[in-house]
Amino acid sequence: MTRVGGRGGSPAPRSVDVARLAGVSQKTVSRVLNGERYVSDEVRRRVLEAAGELGYRLNNAARALASGRTRSIGVVTLGTALYGPASLLIGIERAARDAGYALRVVNTLEGDPGGVVGAVESLLEQGVDGIVVSEPIDEGAVPLSVDVPVLVLGAPAAFGGPRAVATGVGAELLARVATEHLLDLGHVTVHHLAGPQRWFAARDRLAGWRSALTAYGRERPAVLVGDWSAASGYALGRELACAGDATAVFAANDDMAIGLIRALVEAGLSVPDDISVVGFDDIPVAAYVSPPLTTVRQPFDAVAHEGLRLLVQAIEKPDVELPPANDPPVDLVLRASTAPPPPRNKPGHGRRTGSRPRGGAHAPPAADGPPALD
Numbered sequence: 001m002t003r004v005g006g007r008g009g010s011p012a013p014r015s016v017d018v019a020r021l022a023g024v025s026q027k028t029v030s031r032v033l034n035g036e037r038y039v040s041d042e043v044r045r046r047v048l049e050a051a052g053e054l055g056y057r058l059n060n061a062a063r064a065l066a067s068g069r070t071r072s073i074g075v076v077t078l079g080t081a082l083y084g085p086a087s088l089l090i091g092i093e094r095a096a097r098d099a100g101y102a103l104r105v106v107n108t109l110e111g112d113p114g115g116v117v118g119a120v121e122s123l124l125e126q127g128v129d130g131i132v133v134s135e136p137i138d139e140g141a142v143p144l145s146v147d148v149p150v151l152v153l154g155a156p157a158a159f160g161g162p163r164a165v166a167t168g169v170g171a172e173l174l175a176r177v178a179t180e181h182l183l184d185l186g187h188v189t190v191h192h193l194a195g196p197q198r199w200f201a202a203r204d205r206l207a208g209w210r211s212a213l214t215a216y217g218r219e220r221p222a223v224l225v226g227d228w229s230a231a232s233g234y235a236l237g238r239e240l241a242c243a244g245d246a247t248a249v250f251a252a253n254d255d256m257a258i259g260l261i262r263a264l265v266e267a268g269l270s271v272p273d274d275i276s277v278v279g280f281d282d283i284p285v286a287a288y289v290s291p292p293l294t295t296v297r298q299p300f301d302a303v304a305h306e307g308l309r310l311l312v313q314a315i316e317k318p319d320v321e322l323p324p325a326n327d328p329p330v331d332l333v334l335r336a337s338t339a340p341p342p343p344r345n346k347p348g349h350g351r352r353t354g355s356r357p358r359g360g361a362h363a364p365p366a367a368d369g370p371p372a373l374d
Contacts (some may be wrong), residue, residue: 074123079107091304170328175208230259235261272339292335327329
């Protein structure tokens with residue numbers, strides 16, 4: 001081939017230079033280098049050789065030419081700033097980078113049932129070698145027809161189609177551990193502030209709570225459902241405070257737990273002297289609220305690395321049977337928001353309303369308090 005430009009002090013090569021050298025259009029060069037389909041093997045070879053000759057995105061081009069793969073993984077994830085999905089996406093990016101793969105992310109929107117299918121099609125058009133479906137919401141049946149391995153995180157295996165590799169994120173087990181911690185402290189039962197039930201994670205945490213109470217032979221109180229926000233935890237906390245029968249609560253995430261504690265304090269109750277609270281996630285602020293929040297820490301990095309290990313093996317060794325997924329670690333973070341239940345038989349003991357709470361949580365409320373949800 002004749003050298004058009006690039007190394008040795010000459011101007012950096014452009015896609016038009018690659019197109020001229022390969023004898024194709026600039027659009028064809030873009031399709032090849034972006035890993036898109038519908039390009040003949042001969043044309044793809046000429047473009048990649050020209051790109052390598054010119055030093056135009058040489059590493060990616062040479063790698064794809066040698067392996068027949070783009071060394072890229074696509075991710076379908078909900079477009080949200082919520083701590084769990086955002087942290088899991090960061091873990092996936094780290095795991096992909098450690099495995100030598102680039103990441104291409106497509107966000108979906110809650111309530112758009114066609115979002116997952118459209119996102120997958122977009123990633124397939126970019127020539128990804130595998131796809132991670134980290135979609136936390138049940139949008140109903142999602143028919144996917146893909147010719148690359150799919151890793152499904154925290155959702156039913158059928159969600160990813162016939163070539164899916166499914167692995168859980170450990171939410172049900174963590175929820176059970178959180179509930180068992182409260183039961184082991186001596187609480188007769190545990191109330192639950194659940195997340196929205198369209199979320200697979202909320203269902204898993206509800207299932208873990210139920211499983212623990214069933215195993216201990218305890219009554220299951222009515223479930224209160226929030227929307228993951230501190231405001232919903234606050235509103236549900238006001239309900240619990242009025243009912244006056246709870247001594248322990250497991251909240252499906254830390255934000256709702258923090259809102260719950262605020263409502264209990266405003267009602268004149270002490271956490272944990274009157275009511276113990278356990279959260280879920282271990283968000284950064286959980287250690288600095290008053291009282292510091294007992295919670296279960298989600299192993300985002302461990303889950304991402306385990307899932308990517310299985311996906312990469314499915315990509316690079318398609319004929320080898322995949323090993324079973326390793327269970328994620330369990331990490332119960334004990335802080336000051338949990339304690340044994342109040343001594344009901346102690347003379348003079350009773351719920352205090354309107355009085356200054358004793359013990360851990362005693363931050364004064366704002367003038368009107370956070371708004372309650374309708």
